[in-house]
Amino acid sequence: MLPLMVSVFCLLAVSIRDVSGLCSIPANQQSLVTALLHQMIRSVGTSGLPNPSVLLAMNLAGKPDVAAEKLLVQQLKEDAVQKLLNDQSFSSGQVALYILALRSSCENPFKVSALGKTIDLVFVLDEKMKEEIAHIEKYQSPLTTYYPVALGVLALCEEGNKAAYPAAETLAKAALNNQLDASFSVDTASVADLALTCIFNGKSITGVGTVVDISGQTRSTVKEALSVLTSGILKAQKSDGVIGNIYSTGLAAQALTAVSDIYPVSDWNCPMTMAKVLAEIPEDTFSLPMAASQVLPFLKGKTYLDVTSICVPENVPDIRVEYTVINDLVGNSFKFSIWVTVSEGSVLLDVLEKAEQVNPKEFSFTSENSSMGTFVTSIHGLAGSSNDRTYWQFYSGTAPLKEGVGTYIPKNNEHILAIYSKY
Incomplete structure (x- = not known):
């Protein structure tokens, strides 16, 4: 059983996005979510490798611990610079998560400075996504898997990078051709859903001196892929509210929240999913920081699509x-x-x-x-x-x-x- 410590932080908001009219956290269970958040925060600085997903979840939950956020931002910057300067493994999915996490802390991923060096993570991701697409075109499979490819599309889209356009088209076609995985993966479909939703809602991607319109056939392809992916996620629901498995449920709930306008409300039993997730918290099901980081945005009523809205400047002169x-x-x-x-x-x-x-x-x-x-x-x-x-x-x-x-x-x-x- 998780210890329910008295919080010096603000409690999470009670309601998530009202998908079904009833999908909200009961007042007597709010402390479970708060305890899960604090447990994740306590993991910062205790392991050898900084986790961008933890920073992302913290910020989507309302930046509850400034000191932990500051430490994790610095650790991620230093780790990114070291990886690139020392030619260490840095996959497209990892780079994408670093970009999303740093952006959620109002950091500029185009200018990541640490250890006396400055790197451009968006450029790095752009290059890695080109390699992924080239591999797909040649071998009908990505260099890694479609999960990091989907993360890459999402990060590039949220940064307004024109490289998101061809990558999204490739991802959408793979979804329509049932190529995302050997068997349907809820995790991959969920991230792909979020990425293609960003593309579809954005209508255009602005690059350096270029505007790429996604209207016409490509827009239709993306829309069709969203329908196929969402249908697959909905079919993965179990009678207890789990979608796929308990660890994929957080990402799936984010995706279904983001695309709630393209399926009948009755197709997703959101209250059942919410109840199941809350019931699993005191069982330590989400005790690992990574597991907690994927379910917390859903409990907060947020998705990875909300990253860029956290730090939007107002009335910039x-x-x-x-x-x-x-x-x-x-x-x-x-x-x-x-x-x-x-x-x-x-x-x-x-x-x-x-x-x-x-x-x-x-x-x-x-x-x-x-x-x-x-x-x-x-x-x-x-x-x-x-x-x-x-x-x-x-x-x-x-x-x-x-x-x-x-x-x-x-x-x-x-x-x-x-x-x-x-x-």
Whole structure:
């Protein structure tokens, strides 16, 4: 039996999303959920490997322990940097969970800094998902499994990354062709349901300088896949409310909550599922942090689709930045200046994109991504050259920038210069 400690934290909300009209936590069982949450929090810092799913669940439950959150964020950052710098195993699913977890703590996964290094986890996931898709196209199966592929689609979608589009299309087709697993997996179907719901509800994915429309045939394919996946999850219900098995029930309940508008209310006995989950808490069924982390969002009335809504800024003011590009080094000299308006907190890459949007003739540019950030390779058609040892160097006034365009945050009325230079 779990000890029911007196809490110094706020209790979880009583009701979850009202799927059936009756699916809520009885008042006399609220303490069970609170105890489960605290048990999971106590696991932070006690094991060798930080768990992104724990951070994700904590934040979806309302950020109940600031100290534990801060410690886990730092541990995850350091672990991610170490994995990438030391070429350690870092699967697409793991990267996706790190992105979702860090974003839920209002951290920027495009700029993860630890141990004196900065990495771009979204770029890393983008590359890993391309490898997954290439493997599926060649061998009709992913490099890993469809579970991490679905997590990857979800994370990329919530970050607004255009790579989510082809990955989602591949995932949807696999679902329609019954390829997600050798036998139906509730866990995989549930995460796929959440990922494709993000794609379907988003209607479009915005990439760097690109908007990818998911209307038409692809939108129809995603919708059909959602129907097939949801039907499979509903068929996996047991008479006691369990969906698949007790450990897959949390993810399944999240998925059914997210897609409640595409099936009849009577198809899911949500009160029975809620009652079964609550009954299992004092039996220590969810004593492992990972097990608790997947069921807690359901008990809180949240799903992994709520990650980006946790840290949405309100009334962010605009700033004006002067941007100048100068070449006095090769060919015909040029100097162009422009004032652009971006949201406060935008990175320098946003300034370059806005300048190109306003005046592409003078401020067009190209860039390349790497796990260490974004690098500008050309401006106004003039590219850097390793043979000539030339490159575009960025300045704030007269001071060279020590950060890249993907991480540096300009200030209001700051003058940014890009000067074609030699090294």
